[in-house]
Amino acid sequence: MQALLDELKKIVGPRGWVDDEADLEPHLTEWRGVYEGKTPLLVAPASSNEVAAVVRACNAAGVSVVPQGGNTGMCGGAVPDASGTQILLSLHRMKRIREVDAANFSMTVDAGCVLADIQAAARVADRYFPLSLGAEGTCQIGGNLATDAGGLNVLRYGTARSLTLGLEVVLADGTVLSSLRALRKDTAGYDLKQLFIGSEGTLGIITAACLRLFPDPGELQTAMVAVRTAGESVGLLASLKEQLSDQVETFELVSDYVFGLVEKHIPDARLPFEQRFPWYVLIEAACSVDELEEALGHAMEDGPVLDAVIAKNTAESARLWRMRESISEAERQDGKALKHDISVPVSAMPAFLEKGDALLEALNPHARLVAFGHVGDGNLHYNVVLPREMDANEWVEEGKRVTGAIYDLVTGFGGSISAEHGIGQLKREWLAEYGNDVELGLMRKLKKTLDPAGILNPGKVI
Ligand code: FAD
Ligand code: MLT
Ligand code: ZN
Numbered sequence: 001m002q003a004l005l006d007e008l009k010k011i012v013g014p015r016g017w018v019d020d021e022a023d024l025e026p027h028l029t030e031w032r033g034v035y036e037g038k039t040p041l042l043v044a045p046a047s048s049n050e051v052a053a054v055v056r057a058c059n060a061a062g063v064s065v066v067p068q069g070g071n072t073g074m075c076g077g078a079v080p081d082a083s084g085t086q087i088l089l090s091l092h093r094m095k096r097i098r099e100v101d102a103a104n105f106s107m108t109v110d111a112g113c114v115l116a117d118i119q120a121a122a123r124v125a126d127r128y129f130p131l132s133l134g135a136e137g138t139c140q141i142g143g144n145l146a147t148d149a150g151g152l153n154v155l156r157y158g159t160a161r162s163l164t165l166g167l168e169v170v171l172a173d174g175t176v177l178s179s180l181r182a183l184r185k186d187t188a189g190y191d192l193k194q195l196f197i198g199s200e201g202t203l204g205i206i207t208a209a210c211l212r213l214f215p216d217p218g219e220l221q222t223a224m225v226a227v228r229t230a231g232e233s234v235g236l237l238a239s240l241k242e243q244l245s246d247q248v249e250t251f252e253l254v255s256d257y258v259f260g261l262v263e264k265h266i267p268d269a270r271l272p273f274e275q276r277f278p279w280y281v282l283i284e285a286a287c288s289v290d291e292l293e294e295a296l297g298h299a300m301e302d303g304p305v306l307d308a309v310i311a312k313n314t315a316e317s318a319r320l321w322r323m324r325e326s327i328s329e330a331e332r333q334d335g336k337a338l339k340h341d342i343s344v345p346v347s348a349m350p351a352f353l354e355k356g357d358a359l360l361e362a363l364n365p366h367a368r369l370v371a372f373g374h375v376g377d378g379n380l381h382y383n384v385v386l387p388r389e390m391d392a393n394e395w396v397e398e399g400k401r402v403t404g405a406i407y408d409l410v411t412g413f414g415g416s417i418s419a420e421h422g423i424g425q426l427k428r429e430w431l432a433e434y435g436n437d438v439e440l441g442l443m444r445k446l447k448k449t450l451d452p453a454g455i456l457n458p459g460k461v462i
Helices: 002-012 021-028 048-061 115-124 141-146 230-247 256-265 289-302 314-325 327-334 346-363 392-412 428-434 437-450
Strands: 065-068 087-090 097-101 106-110 164-170 176-179 205-212 221-227 248-255 279-285 305-310 341-343 368-374 379-385
Touching: 002 048, 021 087, 048 065, 048 087, 048 164, 048 176, 048 205, 065 141, 065 205, 097 115, 106 115, 115 141, 141 205, 221 230, 221 289, 221 314, 230 248, 230 279, 230 289, 230 346, 248 256, 248 314, 256 279, 256 327, 256 368, 279 289, 279 314, 289 305, 314 327, 341 392, 346 368, 346 379, 346 392, 379 392, 392 428
Parallel strands: 065 087
Antiparallel strands: 097 106, 106 205, 164 176, 164 205, 221 279, 221 305, 248 279, 248 368, 341 379, 368 379
8 A cells, every 4th residue: 555655646746645634634524524534645636647647556556546526515425434545536736727618608627626716717708607506615516517416506507417518537547538528519429428427436537527608697686485385386486487487597495494594503694574484485587676576476466475575686685595505504503414305306396295294294293304405406405303312323223214214205206315416425225225226237337347446436326
């Protein structure tokens, strides 16, 4: 091992590695603190060629590599295991915006670029990169692509996958796969980049990406709308889509309990209503105030909307957004929860929510539902907090029972146990249980073909 460590240090140079315990610490714990690991060395290559040399050396030595972006993932995918033998490969030094091609509505970036920096670089060129999530100040585009991140604008623009034109990937043997084409149409053989998007570092290391850009969406309106039931929010979305077409960019459902957590844990966070309502929807639409008012007015006549506030300026809009974007932090501060990042067809959401309420009540009447998320995409964070007085063993056993029952319900509706966070370590066994046999078999064959020695992020996904 020492010979490999010396070789890796030489490849990345004196500024490209860390082995000091204190410096390693933030890289070894997952954002929520659920997973912790160990490593003998963190390497931070400065170029795709250095990544390739690192991976080649590790492959030759039969030593595993764990790629890490911003380490904001929710499933323990970016932290090494406890063996202390896995090399941590951080992309944080690879943060060059390689090219912005405004006329082609595309940009090519290093994998370690922070998402917010990519959004800003697009804005400078009078273009718009729509991927947006609460962690955007920290997460990296490589991590976003490796998890096929969703976030807040999927309704109009799709997930990270649909924002990708080309990729550069270092394969397990150190070969560089260069598919950085900036093409919207390309049917020359299999679309290989798709294999690596959402593969969570188990099939290759993403080193660069060519991304789709869009015109500036122009005037955006933000509204917070109170609704009676979660199911009714789906009717509201349909009504808004009929009136505003694809101008609805964001449609995020949040329960009163969840916003209560935000108000409890996040300084100065307050809902804009005088009274409490059971559920709220945060809406952002690319239209005028009058158009949004009219669309919401219609929905109020139809019933589902109890009250609504439209932001009058950017400060008010920012306050509404802060409520939504602080949920993960509030949830983290509140203590541990069973995270269920599920999706069902949007049309099935009302029935799923109704059955889910009854299921939880029957499973454990003291369990607390912490539900929020991207209902417009059929994706809810259907999290559950078990009674705090349970001891650690009870929590684990009860957690498995509750999660299994929820996943049964989700799959019964034709849904997925992982909509946008990925599988990582958290859901690996659940994927084995709920995955389709043919799909799982093909995934294992692909893994074996692309990474025969199993050095890329082992213990994650499959
Ligand atoms: P990491 O956490 O570092 O890594 C994630 C996975 O990708 C790991 O398996 C890692 O090994 C792999 N990986 C990282 N970089 C590479 C690379 N270059 N090549 C190959 N594999 C790589 N997610 C959403 O989808 N939607 C949300 O709305 C959302 N909101 C969030 C809000 C907050 C406050 C937080 C903390 C997280 C949120 N997330 C959300 C989860 C997380 O931000 C995303 O999963 C994000 O895409 C991870 O990016 P990262 O750079 O932090 O990746
Ligand atoms: C979100 O939608 O806020 C994220 O996916 C993060 C989370 O689930 O905590
Ligand atoms: Zn989410």
